Amino acid sequence: MTTTTENHNGTDTRTVVVVGHGMVGHRFVEALRSRDTESTWKVVVLSEEAEAAYDRVGLSSYVGAWDRGALALAGNTYAEDALVDLRLGTRAETVDRVARTVTTSAGDVIAYDSLVLATGSYPFVPPVPGHDSTGCFVYRTLDDLDGIRAAAEVAHERARAEGREANGLVVGGGLLGLEAANALRLLGLTPHVVEFAPRLMPLQVDEGGGAVLEGLISNLGVQVHTGAGTSSISPQDDGRLAVELSDGTALLTDLVVFSAGVRPSDAVARDAGLDVGERGGVVTDLACRTSDENVWAVGEVAAVEGRCYGLVAPGYTMAEVVADRLLGGAATFPGADLSTKLKLLGVDVASFGDAMATTPGALEIVHTDATKGTYAKVVVSDDARTLLGGILVGDASAYTTLKAYVGREVPGDPGALVSPAGIDDSALGSALPDDAVICSCNNVTKGSICGAIAEGACDLAAIKGCTSAGTTCGGCLPTVKKLLVDSGVELSKALCEHFEQSRAELFEIVASTGIRTFSGLIARYGTGTGCEICKPTVASILASTSSDHILDGEQAALQDSNDHFLANIQKNGTYSVVPRMPGGEVTAEQLITIGQIAQDFGLYVKVTGGQRIDLFGARVEQLPAIWQRLVDVGMESGQAYGKSLRTVKSCVGSTWCRYGVQDSVGMAVDLEHRYRGLRSPHKLKFGVSGCARECAEARGKDVGVIATDKGWNLYVCGNGGQTPAHARLLASDLDDETLVRYIDRFLVFYVRTADRLQRTAPWLDSLEGGLDHLKAVVCDDSLGIAADLEATMARHVDGYQDEWKAVLDDPEKLARFVSFVNAPEEADPTVAFDESGPRKVPVMLGMPSTNRPE
Numbered sequence: 005m006t007t008t009t010e011n012h013n014g015t016d017t018r019t020v021v022v023v024g025h026g027m028v029g030h031r032f033v034e035a036l037r038s039r040d041t042e043s044t045w046k047v048v049v050l051s052e053e054a055e056a057a058y059d060r061v062g063l064s065s066y067v068g069a070w071d072r073g074a075l076a077l078a079g080n081t082y083a084e085d086a087l088v089d090l091r092l093g094t095r096a097e098t099v100d101r102v103a104r105t106v107t108t109s110a111g112d113v114i115a116y117d118s119l120v121l122a123t124g125s126y127p128f129v130p131p132v133p134g135h136d137s138t139g140c141f142v143y144r145t146l147d148d149l150d151g152i153r154a155a156a157e158v159a160h161e162r163a164r165a166e167g168r169e170a171n172g173l174v175v176g177g178g179l180l181g182l183e184a185a186n187a188l189r190l191l192g193l194t195p196h197v198v199e200f201a202p203r204l205m206p207l208q209v210d211e212g213g214g215a216v217l218e219g220l221i222s223n224l225g226v227q228v229h230t231g232a233g234t235s236s237i238s239p240q241d242d243g244r245l246a247v248e249l250s251d252g253t254a255l256l257t258d259l260v261v262f263s264a265g266v267r268p269s270d271a272v273a274r275d276a277g278l279d280v281g282e283r284g285g286v287v288t289d290l291a292c293r294t295s296d297e298n299v300w301a302v303g304e305v306a307a308v309e310g311r312c313y314g315l316v317a318p319g320y321t322m323a324e325v326v327a328d329r330l331l332g333g334a335a336t337f338p339g340a341d342l343s344t345k346l347k348l349l350g351v352d353v354a355s356f357g358d359a360m361a362t363t364p365g366a367l368e369i370v371h372t373d374a375t376k377g378t379y380a381k382v383v384v385s386d387d388a389r390t391l392l393g394g395i396l397v398g399d400a401s402a403y404t405t406l407k408a409y410v411g412r413e414v415p416g417d418p419g420a421l422v423s424p425a426g427i428d429d430s431a432l433g434s435a436l437p438d439d440a441v442i443c444s445c446n447n448v449t450k451g452s453i454c455g456a457i458a459e460g461a462c463d464l465a466a467i468k469g470c471t472s473a474g475t476t477c478g479g480c481l482p483t484v485k486k487l488l489v490d491s492g493v494e495l496s497k498a499l500c501e502h503f504e505q506s507r508a509e510l511f512e513i514v515a516s517t518g519i520r521t522f523s524g525l526i527a528r529y530g531t532g533t534g535c536e537i538c539k540p541t542v543a544s545i546l547a548s549t550s551s552d553h554i555l556d557g558e559q560a561a562l563q564d565s566n567d568h569f570l571a572n573i574q575k576n577g578t579y580s581v582v583p584r585m586p587g588g589e590v591t592a593e594q595l596i597t598i599g600q601i602a603q604d605f606g607l608y609v610k611v612t613g614g615q616r617i618d619l620f621g622a623r624v625e626q627l628p629a630i631w632q633r634l635v636d637v638g639m640e641s642g643q644a645y646g647k648s649l650r651t652v653k654s655c656v657g658s659t660w661c662r663y664g665v666q667d668s669v670g671m672a673v674d675l676e677h678r679y680r681g682l683r684s685p686h687k688l689k690f691g692v693s694g695c696a697r698e699c700a701e702a703r704g705k706d707v708g709v710i711a712t713d714k715g716w717n718l719y720v721c722g723n724g725g726q727t728p729a730h731a732r733l734l735a736s737d738l739d740d741e742t743l744v745r746y747i748d749r750f751l752v753f754y755v756r757t758a759d760r761l762q763r764t765a766p767w768l769d770s771l772e773g774g775l776d777h778l779k780a781v782v783c784d785d786s787l788g789i790a791a792d793l794e795a796t797m798a799r800h801v802d803g804y805q806d807e808w809k810a811v812l813d814d815p816e817k818l819a820r821f822v823s824f825v826n827a828p829e830e831a832d833p834t835v836a837f838d839e840s841g842p843r844k845v846p847v848m849l850g851m852p853s854t855n856r857p858e
Contacts, residue, residue, distance in 0.1 A: 017046050017087075018117035020330060021106050023096040023272065025051035027060055028303035028319035029122035030077050033088060035327035045330060047088045048114055050106070054093040055146055056080040061316055066149050067187045068696065068710060068717070069703040069730050075146070096123075099276040101296050118298055120326055121273055121286055125266035125304040125314070130175065134237030139245050140260045143174075143184040152261060153696065156191040157663065159258035160713060162243055169194055169713065173247055173257040175234050176264035177204040182348040184263045185226055189349065189736070191696055192665070192712040196227040196255060198234055198247075208344055208355040212370060213397045216379040220351045220398060223377075229253060268305045268312055281307040290336040291329055292322045300326045313340050317445045341444045343410075345396075345403045352400035357393025357410035358383050366392055371422040373398075380422035382406070389413050391421075404483040408440040408450070442487070443473040443480040453484060457491045464488075464769075485772075499760060500537040503530045507685065507760045511545050515756075520546060521558050541760045543567070544647055547683035548755050551803025553810050554646075554683075555817050566645035569624055569821065570807050576846035578835055579627060581607075581619040582644035583634045584680060587654045587672030587692070588615030597637045601630055606837075608844040614651035614689065616642055621844065623835055625822050631808040640806035643681065647761075649688045652676040653701065657694030657711070666711030668694035671740070675709070678744065681804045682751065685758040685767075689724075703731045706764045707747055712736070716743045720750055720778070721768040729765035732775050735783055748797040749782045749790055 020036070022029050033047055051057075058075040066075060082088035095109040099119065106114045127142035129135050141152050156170070163170035172188040174181050177199025185195040197204070203214025204221070218228050233250040237260060240246055247255045268285040279287040279295040285307030292300050292308065303319035304312060313319065318340035328335035343356035361368050365386030372379050378398035384391055391409045396402065406421065414421065438451030448471050461467045467484055468474050474481040497506035503526070505513065510525070519525045522542045526534055534542075543562035547554050554567055566572050571579035583598070598617055602609045608620040622630055634640075644650060652675050655661065657668030672692040682688070691702030692709040702708030708719035714737035722731025735746055758767040771777055780786035811817045836847045 016044070018044060019046045019048060019115065020118045020120060021114055021116040022047060022049045022120045022122055023106070024122035024124055024303070025049050025053070025057050025090065026122065026124045026303065027057060027077065027316050028124070028323050030057035030080055031320050032120060032122060032302060032323035032327055033082065034079065035324050036330060037085060037088065039327060039331055043087060045087070049088065049090045050094050050096050050108060051090065051092045052095045053145060056090065056092060058146065063146070063149065064183045064187055065730070066146060067153075067190045068698065068719070068733070070153070070698060071703070071730070072146055074730050096272050099272060101276055101299070104298060116298070118300065118330060121294075121299065121301040121305055122303050123269040123272065123305045126269050127262060128265045128267050129262045130234060130264055132234050132236055134239070134245070135262070137237055137239045137245060139239070139243075139258070140237065140262065143180055143187070143261050143263045149187065152187065152259065153191060155259045156188070156193055157696070160192060160665070162258065166242075170258050171196065172259045172261065173198065173255060174261045174263055176262065177201070177228070177230065178207065178263070178265065179205065179344070179346065179348070181263040182221070184261045186349045188261065189224070189226065190717070190733075192714070193258065194225060194227070196229065196257065198229045198232055198249060200231070200233045202231045204228065204230065205353065208353065208359065209395050209397060210360060210381065212372060213379045213381065213395045216372065216377060216397045217351065217353060220377050221349055224349050226349065266304065266314065268307070270305055273301070273305070281310050281312070283312075285312040292326050292337060293329070300329070302326055308337050313342070315340070315342065315344070317341065317447070320445070321447060341441065343407050343444060345400050352396065352398060354396040354400035354403040355394070356403065356407040357391070359393045359395050361393070363392050369419050369422055382418060382421045384414070384418045388418055391418065404442060404480045407444070408436050408442060408483075412437075412440070442483050446472040446475065448473040450487065453487050454491060457488060462488070499541060500535055502526060502532045502534050502538050505529065507541055507545070508757045510542065511548070511756050514545050515549050520550070520552070522562055523558060537760070544683050544685065551800070551805060553805065553807060553817070555811065555820070569627060570641060570645060570811065571622070571627055572645045574620060574846055576835055578621045578623055578846065580644070581622055581627065581630050582612070582616050582642040583639040584642040584676070585616050586676035587652055587669050589669060589673055594637050594639055597633060601633055605630060606844075615653050616644070616651055618644070621837060621846070628812060628818055628821050632812055635806070635809050635812065641808040643807070646683065647686055648681060648683050649676070649679045649690070652690040652692060653705070654692040655694050655699035661694060663697055664694035664711065665713055666694055666716065668692045668700065668711060671709060671716070675744075675747070678801055679751065681807070682755070682800055684751070684755045686761055686763045688751070688764075704728065705731060707750070709743065715739050718743060718746055721764040723763045723765040725763070727765070732768070734779060745794060746782050749793040750778070752793040752796045753781055
């Protein structure tokens with residue numbers, strides 16, 4: 005046991021112990037350390053979870069990706085801050101308020117000057133018989149989801165053996181309950197939701213909104229049981245659970261997830277003798293100080309003047325208040341905006357202000373569109389002038405603007421706020437005063453955002469960086485975009501000084517005019533002779549709009565250095581050769597040929613991360629001979645040199661793996677054959693996984709395909725690289741034909757509309773309407789262009805030619821592949837290698853070797 009006492013016994017630096025390292029605990033540490041410029045406080049953080057602070061609001065995004073790092077909050081380990089001591093997997097056991105010490109589960113006794121309780125909440129599990137049976141879970145942490153995932157895999161195996169579909173049941177139809185149902189759905193289970201109240205989300209939506217919500221969710225295959233409680237849970241001999249509902253309904257399910265609300269985690273505070281509320285929570289004043297002047301409480305465990313708040317935004321505000329107080333400030337908790345906006349199973353739901361019209365004399369204006377599946381209600385004052393609140397189901401695009409008007413007079417007819425014609429967002433936005441809160445998660449006002457714009461923040465990334473608006477849930481970003489436009493910010497779309505058009509506009513010009521040369525395009529639509537920006541961009545557009553070889557005629561001079569020789573140039577002027585291996589599949593004969601080529605030409609061989617084989621060290625004049633031998637055994641260019649489809653990575657799928665539910669290799673091979681040679685604004689990578697274990701890492705790809713019992717889930721716009729991004733779910737449980745059709749549409753839409761060198765993830769971020777708009781275009785054909793997109797892809801597939809073989813068959817193109825035009829038989833004497841170490845490495849003449857012994 006160790007005892008830490010360097011604090012209230014006379015030293016300059018005081019110690020604050022933070023119990024809990026969730027989102028709010030982390031926010032407190034960040035706030036205190038950023039403001040404590042004199043380093044007056046040392047911080048000790050006790051985290052019961054072994055995982056450092058992560059985005060619990062985005063917990064459901066963990067399903068499918070299973071990447072804990074993707075949810076980690078920035079700076080959550082404080083690795084470079086000597087004044088923060090983070091202790092993971094360490095629980096606070098007892099608090100001695102007299103001695104001012106905390107005893108931990110590790111046996112350490114830590115003295116404190118101030119103690120901050122940020123212990124959050126725990127899931128409430130109704131005490132029904134059988135609630136603790138094997139197969140029953142809660143939905144709260146990453147570990148909980150890992151347990152649910154493992155149970156789902158067992159359920160699928162059992163269901164396949166019995167010739168039925170696996171299912172799951174969620175107890176609770178509130179926010180977290182519907183998120184849990186979506187998680188089960190993504191895991192391939194048919195979900196049931198049991199809600200004791202007469203409607204789903206009873207705290208957020210009224211009867212009308214609940215009816216629309218239930219209809220939308222039922223159409224997605226979720227079985228909804230409202231007005232019913234859970235009476236009992238009984239394990240069955242076959243491993244399933246028999247669930248009896250209060251209305252007499254009997255259900256058999258493979259697993260049960262409890263998501264019936266939360267309770268404040270106030271046990272440590274109770275044991276320490278702190279005042280707690282009647283319904284739980286540590287009672288604090290508006291300064292978030294408890295009944296002990298040295299102890300503070302923030303987040304879900306805090307009952308500020310007797311009231312607990314279950315949202316992250318109020319918790320963040322409490323964290324800021326306590327940080328200010330510890331540094332001598334006088335901040336107080338100003339109250340909380342309990343408005344919510346979220347997407348549940350793909351359905352928009354939002355409520356704000358006095359959503360249930362409890363204000364005396366309040367008037368309700370409602371519009372329901374059964375054909376569109378939308379419900380909109382605004383609550384106004386008795387004189388119909390002041391907006392008090394509202395509910396939006398099915399379409400919550402107006403949420404941020406409407407919420408900002410709560411308590412303010414609405415310009416114009418309030419009925420227009422929910423009319424089929426919609427509202428004039430620009431008019432409402434410009435009429436908002438500067439103190440209107442645009443980002444409620446981080447309490448960012450319109451004035452703060454406009455001030456940042458005035459100081460030079462002229463895009464979303466810059467505004468996020470200097471105001472934090474849109475960095476938590478992102479729901480305010482459409483309004484932030486409108487403020488940018490209203491502020492007169494105009495970002496040039498010009499490709500370069502020679503073309504005032506954007507890449508997307510040049511694409512449409514080429515497609516509609518039939519211009520097939522750079523000289524013809526710049527003569528008619530540009531100025532000057534071009535540059536290193538516009539030439540390769542136009543070359544890519546020309547390649548995307550026809551099946552002409554990229555080295556034909558004038559196009560050859562436009563290509564980037566790699567495209568000039570259809571191979572990747574390396575640091576010593578040699579090239580690497582990557583033959584296509586569709587889906588990672590290769591024959592023994594092809595492997596032998598690759599090995600023989602490597603031996604005969606003295607090439608260094610390495611397996612790539614995309615399940616391909618890379619041959620390094622080929623001189624330019626050797627490339628055709630290498631290609632010929634690869635072509636002779638049925639291989640072709642892998643186009644590792646081009647802005648095009650690189651690879652379709654796959655696991656072995658159902659043909660070999662005992663967990664596989666679909667033939668992932670077969671699908672990967674088909675996709676790679678279909679989209680090979682497709683030129684695009686940036687490189688494209690695919691992944692196909694045969695089950696939810698996700699061995700092909702499809703969620704990190706531009707196009708990710710993950711097998712389910714019912715077909716395929718399609719993810720898009722995931723990227724690796726310098727700024728990695730996880731792919732987003734576009735559609736679920738697709739059959740083969742629909743999957744390919746959606747990918748066709750997605751790829752062509754991206755190729756047509758993206759900016760120069762813009763990968764799919766930032767393209768999606770910049771797309772007006774984001775993922776919802778992309779879904780509408782690809783899945784619902786909202787623009788009426790689906791047939792054209794599919795026809796464009798069909799032309800590409802029909803016109804595909806292997807670029808290597810086309811060179812081998814064309815003496816004129818073949819003549820390009822020499823080191824010296826006037827001495828084509830001579831090798832480049834500057835090419836050298838060092839083979840003294842464990843591997844062959846290139847050597848730049850006059851530079852030391854990089855070969856290192858192992």
